[in-house]
Amino acid sequence: MEIKGDGKDCFTKANITTLVNYSFGPDDGLTKFLFIRKNVTDSTSCVGLYNYVFTGLSSNEIVRKVLKFEDKIYNFSDKNESNNELALQEFISLYKDKFTKEKMDELIFQFQKGTEYRGSFF
Numbered sequence: 001m002e003i004k005g006d007g008k009d010c011f012t013k014a015n016i017t018t019l020v021n022y023s024f025g026p027d028d029g030l031t032k033f034l035f036i037r038k039n040v041t042d043s044t045s046c047v048g049l050y051n052y053v054f055t056g057l058s059s060n061e062i063v064r065k066v067l068k069f070e071d072k073i074y075n076f077s078d079k080n081e082s083n084n085e086l087a088l089q090e091f092i093s094l095y096k097d098k099f100t101k102e103k104m105d106e107l108i109f110q111f112q113k114g115t116e117y118r119g120s121f122f
Helices: 013-023 081-098 101-113
Strands: 002-004 033-041 048-055 061-068 073-075 116-118
Touching (some): 013 073, 061 101
Antiparallel strands (some): 048 061, 061 073
């Protein structure tokens, strides 16, 4: 699998393994590309909100969200709103000084939108 996107350099091999394991079960086939895109990030470090997409030859995309801390990552969960809120509050308390109010508001908004589906899903 190739890793592409403007956010790829901010993720370690262990982070990538976490994203793959979170997104795929043991019987799922992997796709050709993993795109990691910056959504709202700090300009001097890698902390922030990223989107990631696994894709092959299809135009359909499931865009997942991940909060990148200095020492860990947190995947948005469609099934656990309370954990999402706890992770977001931890992120805000740790990094509020790295973002303007407008950027932090945008990060919160984009994170709370959750998983996005693009293309034709039946």
